[in-house]
Amino acid sequence: MNRLGAATSPYLLQHADNPVDWWEWGPEAFAEARHRNVPILLSVGYAACHWCHVMAHESFEDETTAAFMNEHFVNIKVDREERPDVDAVYMQATTAMTGQGGWPMTVVMDHDGAPFFAGTYFPDQPRHGSPAFTQVLQALSAAWTDRSDDVRRTAASVAEHLRKEAVPAPYALTAERIDGAVATLAQEFDAQAGGFGNAPKFPPTMVLEFLRRYxxxxEQQARHMLARTVAAMAGSGMYDQIGGGFARYAVDRGWVVPHFEKMLYDNAQLLGLYARLGTALGDRVATETADFLLRELRTAEGGFASALDADSPAEPGEHAHEGTFYVWTPTQLVAVLGPDDGAWAAELFGVTADGTFEHGTSTLQLRHFPQDTADRARLDGVRRRLLAAREERPRPARDDKVVAAWNGLAITGLVDAGRRLGRPDYLRAAIDAGELLERLHLSVDGETGARVLRVSRDGVAGTHAGVLxxxxCVASGFLALAQATADARWLRLATGLIDTALEQFAAPDGGFFDTAADAEALVARPRDPGDNASPSGFSSLLHALVDAHALTGEGRYRDAxxxxxxxxxxxxxxAPRFAGWSLAAAVTMAEGPLEVAIVGPPGDERDALVARALALPGAVVVAADEATDDIPLLSGRTPVDGRPAAYVCRGFVCERPVTEPEDIA
Incomplete structure (x- = not known):
């Protein structure tokens, strides 16, 4: 094994037996490069990344390629999910230098971490206009040796570009500008297939939540874009029609073929979105997705694993291929279900003789959910049998590290589903995950305040500091638990994290950096408020601030x-497509959020009040048996004539308490 044999990251461990003499990111690797006077090759990826696997098989497992890398470079391997700060800085460099980004990311840099070359996947042979990886390595090594002055000038120029903060001056985000964001989204909306833009199609979860609250x-146009897209995704090949949960994205405009890895951050967010829709479709998809999380991503310690791989073998011992676990042929359906149900399932799920994926296989789609009661029962039976048969196939690998931010998202999604669907098991799972984060990922010091560690695995915390x-996301998850349980412990933990974030991550203009002021210094300090597949640190903290103000009345949170x-x-x-979560917070802040305190004995009456209050978009809803000063929104609230009562407030100014659900509106 190389140096990665001692790593905790499943991604790094995938490369522990490469002939490449990999180093983990750290000062020792940079010192070695200075000592040998060779450049640093940085390779960044993640465990469920298909093209990372391809480049590993083609190049990093090849003895000749590895020998050249070892002789002419110090090679560093980084898990982007463990070190999003390193990933962010060098992805910015990659997109600036090449016009595009992605993983695996390949960066070559000097001894100060300044990059002079960047790219993504390189094949082992020249292909489709791309040079072979060995050709790239040879050219870079020669440039370092023969044209060192040019190389250092390029590196210095790129480093200067990365350090330049082109941050526009703040100005008011008015209702007219928010209307304009909807208009821009409408121009990019795919009216035929749902979603935004062309292929590839990513689930626009945060944008959809903005459209739901807007x-x-x-408003009518926003509702149409929301309804069309959630229906398209739920019926698509991107959604696991028999096991629940969503793949990372679809490679085509029509959502037929996914990139098959299943990420926690996607499913946590989509679970919450579908639960908040309050429709039969939303309830079904939320239930199936929550069940998938609990069945396949939950860890023994009560947290949630990061991802399931895209690749798996058809038979044990064979080479893994993308999508093998999830796709079917008509013959396979008949073998499991028999001739009648097999043919019926093939028609319903769009499984054809030619196939919609590779080698005559098809993804499963469910464009039209059966309305007939008998057909629904038949579908339920078919899905159970197919799921049981699929469990006999070799499973995709699981990246079982626990990432703090994504577990925060999972807590919020499970709380949303548990409260709206009447599923205490989902709430219990959310509490378990919260307790794991408190136990392993959080520390409180009198001098540095509440701090978060980024990852843990197998019940052991890692060493990487949390980012924004x-x-x-963890603060938001804790605030969701505070609302669902009325346990002030979660509120105290959340506000401790928010206070640290305000002190350590604040930028002079009112925004936020992605790393703490006392974090490891990189070639540049990353700052990006734009959402990607998951909320940016900026937008996640913005939501936490809004909810914390609603529960505490602390004006400093609202001001921030x-x-x-x-x-x-x-x-x-x-670019409103990359600001969906900030927009969702902004429309909630415009008139609120509504703060709803519900106090009284538990039972059907209180549950009915909670259900009606949760239907108010963006509302902060906390329910308790009795008043408590530990959660200020509950302070002084009492039942009315012994019946549970709801207090609907804005800025802690409340309407008269009501006891009937219809009066909450």
Whole structure:
């Protein structure tokens, strides 16, 4: 084994037996490069990344390629999910230098971490206009040796570019600008297939939540884009029609063929979105997705694993291929279900003789959910039998590290589903995950405040410091638990994290950096308020600030949220698809959020009040048996004539308490 044999990251462990003499990121690797006077090759990926596996098989497992790498470079392997700060800095460099990004990311840099070359996947042979990886390595080594002055000038120029903060001046995010964001989204909306833009299609979860909360001039259009997209995704090949849960994205415009890895961050967010829809479709998809999380991603310690791989072998011992676990042929359906049900399932799921994927196989789609009661029962039986048969196939590998931010998202999604669907088991799972984060990932020091560690695995915390998204997402998860349980412990933990974030991550203009002020210094300090597949650190903290203010009445949280909101106005106007979560917070802040305190004995009456209050978009809803000063929104609240009562407030100014659900509106 190489040096990665001692790593905790499943991604790094995948490369522990490479002939490449990999180093983990750290000062020792940089010192070795200085000592040998060779450049540093940085390779960044993640455990469920298909093309990372391809490049590993083609190049990093090849003895000749590895020998050249070892002789002419110091080679560093980074798990982007463990070190999102390193990934962010060098992805910015990669997109600036090449016009595109992705994983695996390949960067070559000098001894100060300044990059002079960047790219993504390189094949082992020249292909489709791309040079072979060995050709790239030879050219870079020669440039370092023969044209060192040019190399260092390039590296210095790129480093200077990365350090330049082109941050626009804050200005008001008005209702008119939010209306304009909806109009821009409408121009990019795919009216035929749902979603936004062309292929590939990623689930636009945060944008859809914004459209769900939006009330404005284009409300009807927003509702149409929301409804069309959630239906398209639920019936697509991107959604696991027999096991629940979503793949990372679809490679085509029509959502037929996914990139098959299943990520925790996607499913945590989509679970919450579908639960909040309040429709039969939403309830079904939320239930199936929550069940998938509990069945396949939950760890023995009560947290949630990061991902399931895209690749698996058809038979034990064979080479793994993408999608093998999930696709079917008509013959396979008949073998499991018999001739009648097999043919019926092939028609219903769009499984054809030619196939919709590779080698005559098809993804499963369910474009039309059966309305007939008998057909629904038949579908339930078919799905159970197919799921049982699929469990006999070799399973995709699981990346079982626990990432703080993504577990925060999972807590929020499970709380949303548990409260809305009447599923205490989902709430219990959310509490278990919260207790794991408190136990392993959080520390409180009198001098440095509440701190988050990024990852743990097998019940052992890692050493990597949390980044802004960890603070924002975990705080939001704890605030969701505070609302669902009325346990003030979760509120105290959340506000401790928010206070640390305000102190350590604040930027002078009211926005936030992605790393703490006392974090490891990189070639540049990353700062990106734009959402990607998961909320940015900025937008996640913005939501936490809004909810914390609603529960505590602390004006400083509202003030911080107002200052921060103004810093994303340019992003909202130019690229609203990457500002969905900030927009969702912004429309909630415009008139609220509504703060709903429900107090009284548990039972059907209180449950009915909670259900009606949760239907208010963006509302903060906390329910308890009796008043408590530990959660200020519950302070002084009493039942009315012994019946549970709901107090509907804005800025802690409340309407008279009501006891009937219809009066909450």
């Amino acid at each position: 009330r404005g001039a284009s 998204e960890d603070y924002g 949220a107002e200052r921060a909101r103004a810093t994303v106005s340019v992003l909202v106007e130019k």
